[in-house]
Amino acid sequence: MASVLPKIRFRDPQIEMAHGAGGKASRRLVEGLFAPLLLGSSIEPLSDAAHLEVNGTRIAITADSFVVKPLRFPGGSIGELAINGTVNDLAVSGARAQALVVTYVLESGLSTQILEAEVRAMAKAAAAAGVVVVGGDTKVVENGKADGMYITTAGVGAPMPAINLTSASVRPGDKVLLSGPIGDHGIAILLARGDLELEADLCSDTRSVLPLVEALAEVAAPGIRWMRDPTRGGVATSLNELARDCGLAVILSEDAVPIRDMVRGACELLGLDPLHIANEGQFLAVVAAEYADAALEALRGTPGGHQAAVIGEIVEQPAGTVLGANGYGGTRVIDMLVGDPLPRIC
Amino acid sequence: MKFVDEFRSPGVIARATDEIRRLADTQIHYRFMEVCGGHTHAIYRFGLKDLLPSNIELVHGPGCPVCVLPMGRIDDGLSMAQDANVVFTAFGDMMRVPGTSGSPLEHKARGMDVRIVYSPSDALRLAQKNPDRHVMFFAIGFETTAPSTALTLMRARAEGVRNFSVFCNHVTIIPAIRAILDSPDMRINAFIGPGHVSTVIGCRPYEWIARNEGKPIVVSGFEPVDVLQSVVMLLQQLSRGEAKVENQYKRVVPWEGNRAALKAMAEVFELRPYFEWRGMGFISQSALRIRDSYAQWDAEQRFHVPGVRVTDPKAAQCGEVLKGVLKPAQCKLFGKECTPERPVGALMVSSEGACAAYFNYEHRKVSALTSIGAPV
Numbered sequence: 001m002a003s004v005l006p007k008i009r010f011r012d013p014q015i016e017m018a019h020g021a022g023g024k025a026s027r028r029l030v031e032g033l034f035a036p037l038l039l040g041s042s043i044e045p046l047s048d049a050a051h052l053e054v055n056g057t058r059i060a061i062t063a064d065s066f067v068v069k070p071l072r073f074p075g076g077s078i079g080e081l082a083i084n085g086t087v088n089d090l091a092v093s094g095a096r097a098q099a100l101v102v103t104y105v106l107e108s109g110l111s112t113q114i115l116e117a118e119v120r121a122m123a124k125a126a127a128a129a130g131v132v133v134v135g136g137d138t139k140v141v142e143n144g145k146a147d148g149m150y151i152t153t154a155g156v157g158a159p160m161p162a163i164n165l166t167s168a169s170v171r172p173g174d175k176v177l178l179s180g181p182i183g184d185h186g187i188a189i190l191l192a193r194g195d196l197e198l199e200a201d202l203c204s205d206t207r208s209v210l211p212l213v214e215a216l217a218e219v220a221a222p223g224i225r226w227m228r229d230p231t232r233g234g235v236a237t238s239l240n241e242l243a244r245d246c247g248l249a250v251i252l253s254e255d256a257v258p259i260r261d262m263v264r265g266a267c268e269l270l271g272l273d274p275l276h277i278a279n280e281g282q283f284l285a286v287v288a289a290e291y292a293d294a295a296l297e298a299l300r301g302t303p304g305g306h307q308a309a310v311i312g313e314i315v316e317q318p319a320g321t322v323l324g325a326n327g328y329g330g331t332r333v334i335d336m337l338v339g340d341p342l343p344r345i346c
Numbered sequence: 347m348k349f350v351d352e353f354r355s356p357g358v359i360a361r362a363t364d365e366i367r368r369l370a371d372t373q374i375h376y377r378f379m380e381v382c383g384g385h386t387h388a389i390y391r392f393g394l395k396d397l398l399p400s401n402i403e404l405v406h407g408p409g410c411p412v413c414v415l416p417m418g419r420i421d422d423g424l425s426m427a428q429d430a431n432v433v434f435t436a437f438g439d440m441m442r443v444p445g446t447s448g449s450p451l452e453h454k455a456r457g458m459d460v461r462i463v464y465s466p467s468d469a470l471r472l473a474q475k476n477p478d479r480h481v482m483f484f485a486i487g488f489e490t491t492a493p494s495t496a497l498t499l500m501r502a503r504a505e506g507v508r509n510f511s512v513f514c515n516h517v518t519i520i521p522a523i524r525a526i527l528d529s530p531d532m533r534i535n536a537f538i539g540p541g542h543v544s545t546v547i548g549c550r551p552y553e554w555i556a557r558n559e560g561k562p563i564v565v566s567g568f569e570p571v572d573v574l575q576s577v578v579m580l581l582q583q584l585s586r587g588e589a590k591v592e593n594q595y596k597r598v599v600p601w602e603g604n605r606a607a608l609k610a611m612a613e614v615f616e617l618r619p620y621f622e623w624r625g626m627g628f629i630s631q632s633a634l635r636i637r638d639s640y641a642q643w644d645a646e647q648r649f650h651v652p653g654v655r656v657t658d659p660k661a662a663q664c665g666e667v668l669k670g671v672l673k674p675a676q677c678k679l680f681g682k683e684c685t686p687e688r689p690v691g692a693l694m695v696s697s698e699g700a701c702a703a704y705f706n707y708e709h710r711k712v713s714a715l716t717s718i719g720a721p722v
Contacts, residue, residue: 014452014455014456015455016451016452016454016455017451017455018451024687025687195464195468196464261347264347264350265347268347268350271697324393326354326392326393327354327356328354328355328356328359328360328397328570329356329359329360329363329393329396329397330392330393330394330396330397330570331393331396332390332391332392332393332707332708333706333707333708335706338686338687338706339442339686339687
């Protein structure tokens with residue numbers, strides 16, 4: 001086989017926190033270094049999980065690492081995130097998680113009580129998501145490293161019938177749906193770290209989005225073009241990836257995006273854009289216009305989906321761009337997250 | 347959300363824009379400078395340019411504290427933190443500002459103990475919690491942030507905290523406005539006055555702008571309605587041939603300023619004879635230094651300061667943009683060598699920097715709309 005030298009475009013001299021923040025720097029690292037060397041030249045736009053055929057059976061596969069600090073926060077903990085994160089990556093690729101494997105990197109000196117609590121949280125989240133944990137591995141590192149624990153989960157899933165997601169199928173006129181209020185997770189973690197002396201009764205939104213994805217698939221499977229869970233980098237980053245991958249534009253109605261007042265308030269105070277804040281229990285879907293009403297109704301009729309909304313539309317121009325339109329006639333470009341505005345959040 | 351939604355109300359905004367169109371003389375090209383970077387950010391963030399007639403041009407001023415700091419001061423601050431016992435603390439804004447050998451964040455990635463704080467008192471608390479380390483706070487900002495640095499130093503002295511110091515880079519707004527007005531290529535009709543600075547200094551310090559220079563100035567808030575109402579007030583003054591200081595931001599800014607804050611500043615700081623501003627050169631009596639009575643907490647007295655002077659990259663035209671002579675996109679490096687991800691000049695770093703605001707919210711919109719032949 002003729003070997004083609006992969007083109008390495010990643011030129012940053014060293015790794016910085018921004019390379020893990022899910023925004024532009026992360027993308028540069030993955031597309032400029034990992035993909036050319038590991039995935040070869042025939043790669044599709046990168047998504048949350050890969051679908052491939054093994055001995056004639058289609059499967060979906062994904063992996064995710066969790067390095068959140070603090071380990072427990074209002075509404076969840078690292079163990080719960082580690083299950084839901086992987087279940088959700090599979091769900092938004094159009095697959096039902098079947099089995100997970102888990103790797104723990106534990107810090108010497110970690111109290112067993114804390115570890116046990118996380119393992120229990122994982123067992124509970126796995127049962128709720130209908131997935132089994134079938135194996136894993138454990139490593140221990142010196143005291144002072146790994147912030148208590150890091151967890152990695154990898155999962156395989158069964159693709160749902162009749163769903164074929166690709167950004168290439170997105171067309172002008174398609175609608176952009178969002179499953180619920182944004183920013184809860186990122187802001188809850190920020191407040192839980194206690195550096196800000198801000199208090200709010202706010203919980204992370206960590207959950208499995210599989211029931212919502214299944215409800216959507218039931219009524220709109222042939223009309224679903226693309227899905228993504230807007231974790232690090234937030235809704236803005238996911239939609240920018242979409243705009244870039246499909247070569248079209250997204251017009252976002254800023255007033256239609258559901259955001260709790262507490263999240264808006266914290267963002268106003270801290271100068272953050274809620275569209276850049278991470279979520280752990282929401283997803284975005286692009287749906288053909290004729291399926292949009294049914295899709296929205298299905299989401300709103302599913303527990304946890306009552307605040308779902310149509311937040312935007314796909315248009316032809318300005319290609320590759322996300323434009324925000326506000327309620328009084330102003331527009332702005334909404335860019336991907338640049339840098340790393342927040343501490344480690346997942 | 348209270349105190350936000352009422353200032354973004356489409357109905358009120360529509361009334362303000364109608365009023366602007368009624369007042370603006372179509373024969374005149376108006377150039378209004380928003381002094382404060384917070385306004386620059388708001389104007390792009392809320393798409394306010396879309397709402398103004400094309401003969402009202404908003405010109406970005408020098409009021410972004412990160413942007414006006416010369417690179418040498420960043421190098422000086424980082425050089426003090428080379429000592430492994432020193433913890434370098436600063437506001438998040440500072441973290442990506444490039445020094446000669448990289449930004450604070452890049453130094454952190456190489457192992458320097460660099461931490462973001464949200465107020466100088468957080469840095470002091472960090473020092474109290476870590477008595478065996480020395481915590482240095484890299485202080486930046488106009489009169490907006492100077493009082494909190496002053497109060498922190500007063501507390502450090504009162505509580506006898508010895509492992510804490512401040513590298514003072516506080517600057518004052520009035521000399522910067524004077525430098526702008528003295529600049530020969532300056533053609534500004536009126537000013538949108540800074541909101542946050544004025545909460546501290548009040549409105550009186552601007553009176554000479556109206557009286558001696560004949561330029562109207564309206565101290566403004568940061569919401570869409572605030573900025574548009576300020577434009578209305580400026581147009582009203584100009585149409586009546588008046589020039590005075592007005593306060594649109596009365597809900598926050600007292601005419602006389604904040605006496606307690608000014609007193610704290612006077613206790614701790616004195617004026618430097620001169621200070622270098624990025625792109626604008628040395629401006630006399632334009633910055634604050636820590637008084638000798640607080641020398642023990644003054645990083646410049648405790649540490650060796652190299653006093654580095656670094657000229658900006660030749661091609662970067664930060665100074666012209668800071669003075670409002672050039673629009674961000676007219677700089678040769680804009681969007682090419684200089685982007686928010688890899689900034690060459692500080693104006694591309696802070697969200698209040700004209701270049702970052704323009705890049706994030708406007709630049710691609712303009713090029714995209716131009717490409718489809720839409721009016722821009």
